[in-house]
Amino acid sequence: MIEIEFIGTGNAGQVPVWGCQCRACLRATANPVYRRGPCSLAIRTSLGVSLIDAGRTDLAERYAFDDIHRIILTHFHMDHVQGLFHLRWSERSRKIPVFRPDDPLGADDLYKHPGVLEFQEPFIPFNTVDWPDFSLTALPLNHSKITLGYLLQKDNFRLAYLTDTIGLPESTEEFLLSTGSDQLDSIDYLIVDCSEPPQKKLPKNHNDFNEILHIYKKTCPKKVILTHISHRLDCWLLENSSLIPKNMSVASDGMVLSIR
Amino acid sequence: MIEIEFIGTGNAGQVPVWGCQCRACLRATANPVYRRGPCSLAIRTSLGVSLIDAGRTDLAERYAFDDIHRIILTHFHMDHVQGLFHLRWSERSRKIPVFRPDDPLGADDLYKHPGVLEFQEPFIPFNTVDWPDFSLTALPLNHSKITLGYLLQKDNFRLAYLTDTIGLPESTEEFLLSTGSDQLDSIDYLIVDCSEPPQKKLPKNHNDFNEILHIYKKTCPKKVILTHISHRLDCWLLENSSLIPKNMSVASDGMVLSIR
Ligand SMILES: [Mn+2]
Ligand SMILES: [Mn+2]
Ligand SMILES: [Mn+2]
Ligand SMILES: [Mn+2]
Ligand SMILES: [Zn+2]
């Protein structure tokens, strides 16, 4: 069995944004259920936990050292890696493998002082790595830093995790359409960056809701789950949740998908 | 009145270190009183809170936006600035002034995307700035990044906060001896980096306990408080607390000095 937990579903500002008095932020301040930490997943299999991104800064509280099997990074923006600056100073002898895109800069001094982290050779886009617990394929995304989305496959189950991005590169879109055994065999879950409510101008580094509808139409997944959500999207959803299509949903921190 | 709280007293690894089973780390895991967060102070005056360093990542939980009057950085190592990567995305109109050493690199993309933070012209070493609530003098330290300690003065009260450092530059030592009204008028508190227990070889970027005894003898403060403490020092203290001189003490998270 694989358990996939959304341990963070917010954008870099998180929800609540510090000092913000908007409806979404006040709601999240009053009721922790509505909080959104830095966007990340925890994939639990019989081998342990694979983190996709490490922007939460309470990872040492959440996970025993032995729980963490591997870490997979989408990109080196701080909201996706800031939790590593504490974890790295563990003095355990086992190194934790950290998989990553081919970004020679990394973040601050992480490459220089990796501590217990063992940065692996960068993923090659569209290459699939077959681990004992699941397979993973790196998919290029459109963002202000070199960024990879991931297709997770286990037997017939297929889940794409695509954040941070604005739209999708054509090559990634084509790949997603081609992975099934036939044309009608669409992917099970498309988890995708929807940072913003519908914008008049096309946004720069993150999807707005209009772009999500566009991606949805093009990739035809069985289910869409929105993540990397800003307080602006949360405010918009308070009035416009009826505009969300039937097989689309909005992630929340702590939500779990169980795959048998 | 001024209230000075040690909101963090640990080194970069903090206590407990992730996955560590040493006596100090087990004690801190069992009893939060013994935990040590990233080394930092919160100075509360009638104007609000001045933070010295922002390595804690729970600052948005601890302080309302309006509480924070200014932020003062000793240097741009991650354990002293990592908390800013979330705070910066506040959308409040007031900017928070951030005072700092003359480090043109900063940390990661903080200078590029400061958000609500307003980085001030760098401090000039040995210059004193007179704010309405207290005066502050920047003092050069010996560290692997450009680093400043600070002398805080309020009427006749004088407190030096000196971390991260190995020993003290001669100029800083001389300045500390010269600030009183006469030779016998030593500073009230010397709060100083003591990351390590006594080492056989002189350590590189942080003081060990031997170096502390040396600094103490040279600067003759009324009281010494040790901070930036590693789990190694905590383990050593479990056996050797009798070696601590009478007017020296070890800081702990949450400890408060009240100055009238
Ligand atoms: Mn992001
Ligand atoms: Mn990003
Ligand atoms: Mn430090
Ligand atoms: Mn340092
Ligand atoms: Zn808000």
Ligand SMILES: [Zn+2]
């Ligand atoms: Zn330890």
